Amino acid sequence: MDDVNEQGEAVRAPAGNAPQSTGTFWDWIGCEWTEGTEGRVTVSLTVKPRHLNHIGIVHGGVYATLIDSAMGLAVMRSRPDHAVVTTNLNMHYVAPAAIGKLMVTAEIVHASRKLVTAQAKAFGEGGALCALGTGTFRVMEKQGG
Incomplete structure (x- = not known):
């Protein structure tokens, strides 16, 4: 499925990155677009030392960012003519992860x-469930367009 830019033109998600993410927090943290269909998205992160907390495991805020971002992308893809914002985010941290690859899959329920x-669910390199979350997103009219 293609995404839509501000001019209403279809654009394909670039390999390895989310649509229109250059220079954003998503880009800075190192998130990568993996795949997506309508209502379902997978993103990944190669965990580096900057993503770890003081005890050497992935910081909870990194999980929250990935899970919120993946869910937000799933919602945006289902409502391309609207803007969406997170109104509620619930997180459950169930297992630690360290350096390696995290995969997050999100879907609309x-x-x-x-x-x-x-x-959304975040999985470590061995496939272990590390964190899961639910979120509510408000659908709004796009500003200026």
Whole structure:
């Protein structure tokens, strides 16, 4: 599925990165676009020392960022003509991860006209579930367009 730019033109997600992410927090942290279909998205992160907390495991904020971002992308792909923002994020941290690759898969679980609920799971290199989250997203009209 293609994404839509501000001019309403279809654009394909660049390999290894999310649409329109250059210079954003997503880009700075090192998130990568892996795959996506309508209502489902997978993103990844190669964990580096900067992503770890003082005890040498992935910082909880990194998981929250990845999970929120993946769910947000799933919602945005389902509502390309609208803007969406997170209104609620619930996180559960279940196992530590260290240096390596994290994969996060997000999917929409419910949608109404103005609110969308999604869930996401983060897996470590060995396939172990590390964190999971749910989020609610507000659907709004795009500003200026």
